[in-house]
Amino acid sequence: MTQRVRIQIRLPEGHWSGDVSRSLPSIVLRIEETMSLGKGRGTATLSANEDVEMALEAHHGIDEVRSLGNQRFSVDIASGGGGFIRPVLDVGVVPRSPFEVHDGWVDWTFVCTPEQARDLLAALSKENIPYRLTSTRNSGTTLLTSRQRQIFDAAVREGYYDVPRRTSLSKLATALDMAKSTLSAMLQRIESRVMHDMAEEIRRKSP
Numbered sequence: 001m002t003q004r005v006r007i008q009i010r011l012p013e014g015h016w017s018g019d020v021s022r023s024l025p026s027i028v029l030r031i032e033e034t035m036s037l038g039k040g041r042g043t044a045t046l047s048a049n050e051d052v053e054m055a056l057e058a059h060h061g062i063d064e065v066r067s068l069g070n071q072r073f074s075v076d077i078a079s080g081g082g083g084f085i086r087p088v089l090d091v092g093v094v095p096r097s098p099f100e101v102h103d104g105w106v107d108w109t110f111v112c113t114p115e116q117a118r119d120l121l122a123a124l125s126k127e128n129i130p131y132r133l134t135s136t137r138n139s140g141t142t143l144l145t146s147r148q149r150q151i152f153d154a155a156v157r158e159g160y161y162d163v164p165r166r167t168s169l170s171k172l173a174t175a176l177d178m179a180k181s182t183l184s185a186m187l188q189r190i191e192s193r194v195m196h197d198m199a200e201e202i203r204r205k206s207p
Helices: 016-023 053-058 086-091 114-126 146-157 169-176 180-205
Strands: 003-010 029-038 041-048 062-069 072-077 099-102 105-112 131-138
Touching: 003 114, 016 029, 016 053, 016 099, 016 105, 053 062, 053 072, 086 114, 105 114, 114 131, 146 169, 146 180, 169 180
Parallel strands: none
Antiparallel strands: 003 105, 003 131, 029 041, 029 099, 041 072, 062 072, 099 105
16 A cells, blocks of 8 residues: 655755745745755756745855746755755655745655655654644545646646746647647646545645
8 A cells, every 4th residue: 555645844954945945935946856866966957936046056055057947947956955855765755746845844745655654754753853744645546647647747847837827728738739628628627636635635724
């Protein structure tokens, strides 16, 4: 049996995305892709809802920043500058991408065994790393089909769900080589499944 576990974790001081988001608490960093190269080094592609280029360039944990336009960036992470924290590496689980960082808190979702989930929470507690377990559910059933997941990832990556939106339905359809009407219908099905699946969690977090 596997579980889908969503945890918000406070990133330590010195972690580039934790520090940058703490210095600009109104921003949301969306980490689209990340690759760990060991010893805290790596690369990442990210986007933000506000201008973060100067903050990225100023952080000692980032060797190079490359602008991709529309507040999207590719960064090279210096040794010790970030990456996955030690409890995650020790347990051997990898968070799903994309994920978001806000005011020093990273929102990670793991698909793992119940034993790995327990070990991760125990390791976080042992290291005195603040965390919030926001949801746990069995992942025996698939929420989205492979094609729906591809479309969902593209919509998130291109900023279709950002406020304000960074792309339109027409542009997204062109990028995916789909008819606008077909894409609209598929997004409606995706949104319906996601909303029904997350309904109880939304109610718990809302007044």
